[in-house]
Amino acid sequence: MTALQQRTGSVGTPVDRVDGVAKTTGTARFSAEHTYPGLTYAAVVHATISRGRITAIDTTRAADIAGVIKVITPENAPPLKPAPRVSMLNMSSIVSGTSVNYLQDNEVHWDGQPVAVVVAETSEAAKEAAALVDVTYRTTESSVDFVTARLQAQVQKGNPLLPAGAKKGDAAAALAGAAVSVDAEYTTPPYNHNALEPHSTTAAWDGDRLTVHDATQSIGWFRTHLALRFGIPEANVRVIAPYVGGGFGGKAFVWPGTVLAALAARATGRPVRLTLTREGVYRTVGGRTPSIQRVALGATQDGKLTALIHQSVARVGRTGGMPEQITTQSRHLYAAENILLEQRAVEQDVLPTTSMRAPGESIGTFALESAIDELADVLGIDPIDLRMHNEPDRDPVDGKPFAHRMLREAYAEGARRFGWSARSPQPRSMNDGRWLVGMGVASAFHPLMLFTSNVTVRLSADGTVLVRCGFQEMGMGGATVQGQIAADALGVPFDAVRVEYGDSALPSAPMAGGSMQTASVANSILEACAKIRASLESLAKRSGAVGQAPKAVLAKAGVPHVEAAVGSDTRLGKVTGQMRMMRQVMRDRRYLRAATGAHFCEVRVDQDTGELRVSRWTSVFDVGRVINPKTAGSQLRGGIIMGIGMALAEETLFDPRTGRIMNPSLAEYHLPVHADIPAIDVSWLGDPDPTMPLGLLGLGEVGITGVAAAVANAVHHATGRRVRDLPITLDKLV
Numbered sequence: 011m012t013a014l015q016q017r018t019g020s021v022g023t024p025v026d027r028v029d030g031v032a033k034t035t036g037t038a039r040f041s042a043e044h045t046y047p048g049l050t051y052a053a054v055v056h057a058t059i060s061r062g063r064i065t066a067i068d069t070t071r072a073a074d075i076a077g078v079i080k081v082i083t084p085e086n087a088p089p090l091k092p093a094p095r096v097s098m099l100n101m102s103s104i105v106s107g108t109s110v111n112y113l114q115d116n117e118v119h120w121d122g123q124p125v126a127v128v129v130a131e132t133s134e135a136a137k138e139a140a141a142l143v144d145v146t147y148r149t150t151e152s153s154v155d156f157v158t159a160r161l162q163a164q165v166q167k168g169n170p171l172l173p174a175g176a177k178k179g180d181a182a183a184a185l186a187g188a189a190v191s192v193d194a195e196y197t198t199p200p201y202n203h204n205a206l207e208p209h210s211t212t213a214a215w216d217g218d219r220l221t222v223h224d225a226t227q228s229i230g231w232f233r234t235h236l237a238l239r240f241g242i243p244e245a246n247v248r249v250i251a252p253y254v255g256g257g258f259g260g261k262a263f264v265w266p267g268t269v270l271a272a273l274a275a276r277a278t279g280r281p282v283r284l285t286l287t288r289e290g291v292y293r294t295v296g297g298r299t300p301s302i303q304r305v306a307l308g309a310t311q312d313g314k315l316t317a318l319i320h321q322s323v324a325r326v327g328r329t330g331g332m333p334e335q336i337t338t339q340s341r342h343l344y345a346a347e348n349i350l351l352e353q354r355a356v357e358q359d360v361l362p363t364t365s366m367r368a369p370g371e372s373i374g375t376f377a378l379e380s381a382i383d384e385l386a387d388v389l390g391i392d393p394i395d396l397r398m399h400n401e402p403d404r405d406p407v408d409g410k411p412f413a414h415r416m417l418r419e420a421y422a423e424g425a426r427r428f429g430w431s432a433r434s435p436q437p438r439s440m441n442d443g444r445w446l447v448g449m450g451v452a453s454a455f456h457p458l459m460l461f462t463s464n465v466t467v468r469l470s471a472d473g474t475v476l477v478r479c480g481f482q483e484m485g486m487g488g489a490t491v492q493g494q495i496a497a498d499a500l501g502v503p504f505d506a507v508r509v510e511y512g513d514s515a516l517p518s519a520p521m522a523g524g525s526m527q528t529a530s531v532a533n534s535i536l537e538a539c540a541k542i543r544a545s546l547e548s549l550a551k552r553s554g555a556v557g558q559a560p561k562a563v564l565a566k567a568g569v570p571h572v573e574a575a576v577g578s579d580t581r582l583g584k585v586t587g588q589m590r591m592m593r594q595v596m597r598d599r600r601y602l603r604a605a606t607g608a609h610f611c612e613v614r615v616d617q618d619t620g621e622l623r624v625s626r627w628t629s630v631f632d633v634g635r636v637i638n639p640k641t642a643g644s645q646l647r648g649g650i651i652m653g654i655g656m657a658l659a660e661e662t663l664f665d666p667r668t669g670r671i672m673n674p675s676l677a678e679y680h681l682p683v684h685a686d687i688p689a690i691d692v693s694w695l696g697d698p699d700p701t702m703p704l705g706l707l708g709l710g711e712v713g714i715t716g717v718a719a720a721v722a723n724a725v726h727h728a729t730g731r732r733v734r735d736l737p738i739t740l741d742k743l744v
């Protein structure tokens with residue numbers, strides 16, 4: 011089918027987001043915008059030490075503020091069941107951001123931990139009173155400085171889907187004997203989540219039933235977790251989140267605000283709204299780990315890789331956090347004869363780290379793709395040629411076939427669009443007046459997963475279609491593309507499809523994360539639509555309407571609607587869901603499946619002041635079939651912008667003595683603004699992946715990977731200066 015023959019709204023057309031109008035006109039109600047009769051407001055009191063005990067809490071001054079209903083402390087908080095210790099192998103524990111049982115004892119585990127919650131008739135009264143809660147502590151010695159703690163880091167196994175280590179041949183010996191080598195240390199700072207919508211919860215109890223409006227990426231996991239903590243059946247918890255103002259991994263797990271809102275509502279017998287301040291997000295929602303990484307590469311004179319070593323140190327909190335899989339991409343990108351990958355992590359007295367867009371690969375590609383550029387420089391080979399010279403035919407570590415791999419095509423197309431041939435190879439050889447000009451490339455890589463999803467689809471006699479599935483929409487276009495997929499699968503116009511999502515009362519879906527939601531939900535919608543087409547066919551045969559449109563078949567058969575369920579959350583549905591999941595996992599093990607891409611960056615650096623500007627950007631991705639070019643382009647562009655922020659601006663500053671975050675606000679934590687970002691030329695190869703539903707690969711995270719390296723490589727080309735420590739601020743260039 012050519013583009014001209016496609017129906018408006020079908021797969022491949024750039025449909026506007028179905029939630030766009032509600033969001034841009036202000037009629038969309040976010041989690042902090044739901045009103046209940048008798049609604050109250052909560053504010054959090056944060057600990058000001060990194061480790062120790064509360065010895066006294068004086069709430070007198072706080073309780074005196076007009077409008078204060080209750081000051082909840084460990085002395086009077088209702089009971090909460092303990093959170094499970096976070097582990098990759100226990101799905102019910104993963105949802106917990108920390109293992110701390112909030113307000114149940116006097117222990118302090120990080121600077122910023124909630125130690126009290128004030129509930130008041132107004133948000134202003136709650137905040138004023140929270141500032142007047144007097145807490146006295148006895149401090150214990152703590153470990154908060156990452157750089158000095160690196161020596162205590164322990165080797166990590168990773169998880170079965172993303173093993174942390176790899177060993178092929180003898181990489182150390184190959185490195186020692188290599189004709190040409192590079193061996194360098196790269197460091198990345200901690201980063202914090204700054205979604206446009208701060209984490210917010212509105213919680214209301216009705217007897218033993220809890221309703222929660224929460225800014226979450228995972229309504230299903232949140233429901234499970236809240237039921238566990240409050241000791242009530244899952245069926246008694248409803249989590250509603252049709253609109254979420256960005257997540258990026260920061261809303262994937264349950265952080266204190268959600269639990270405390272429900273706890274405060276239980277303590278007061280009133281509905282509670284808890285919106286974290288921007289500072290509150292920094293103090294109670296985990297961020298990305300800092301990292302120290304060594305990449306060592308050995309090669310022959312003509313640029314064949316003989317050794318690839320990538321070792322990383324990350325940090326987690328003593329009360330949880332998952333070490334990022336920093337070396338993942340180094341398993342899959344280059345056909346080195348000898349490979350050694352190793353990940354270490356150290357536990358510290360800080361808020362547990364958490365997922366942030368492409369956890370692992372975002373910072374791992376910075377080190378690997380910088381090192382490849384360094385090697386190209388030493389060898390005097392074009393950095394694209396060096397990459398293509400080492401492009402593997404199969405997975406370099408275990409020899410599995412690639413489900414899809416078009417990195418060669420991505421570089422060829424990117425070089426053409428960007429005008430790579432105009433680059434003069436020598437560093438510091440191009441300029442535009444006082445601006446030094448540099449061009450750099452780097453590869454993007456993100457592994458893919460497919461989960462199972464429950465869904466129901468109903469086709470009615472009036473020709474409309476209703477898709478029901480409890481997935482999450484954070485603004486990336488999920489609801490729109492699933493509508494396009496259902497419309498195509500049933501042969502109806504896009505406008506005839508309505509998609510219900512963002513409510514745990516709907517059939518449950520996986521979290522929006524890991525770049526897996528679109529494909530996982532699409533898989534089930536396609537299965538349900540196939541069932542409906544089969545029902546229609548038999549109805550048509552019975553009623554003599556063979557070959558007629560769905561509407562006509564239903565009319566002739568006198569049937570009001572046909573409905574199909576996949577999974578469907580029954581006990582049987584759960585068992586078959588697990589079997590489907592196992593089949594998928596087994597099938598997935600046969601391939602290496604990933605989205606990849608090629609980034610091209612041009613920078614301008616003022617030769618006197620070091621002022622640095624990203625002046626041009628081109629990226630070409632291999633993300634399989636694209637369902638909606640408009641939403642896909644925005645996702646990929648957003649990832650690139652976030653990567654430019656990593657490269658040039660973002661950095662959480664921990665006081666190395668106290669472990670306190672010193673820049674918890676958008677005034678002091680720098681993010682790129684529009685003036686920092688050039689027009690971004692994003693495209694994709696569009697070739698469907700044969701192993702994925704509709705041939706689509708996920709694209710939520712691949713955009714950010716490789717970006718910081720492309721910038722650093724362009725900076726080196728412009729200035730001759732290699733910056734191995736992010737962010738690349740101008741003090742590192744003068």
Ligand code: MOS
Pocket residue numbers: 227257258259260262365366367368369522523524525
């Ligand atoms: Mo993501 S970091 O999988 O939300």
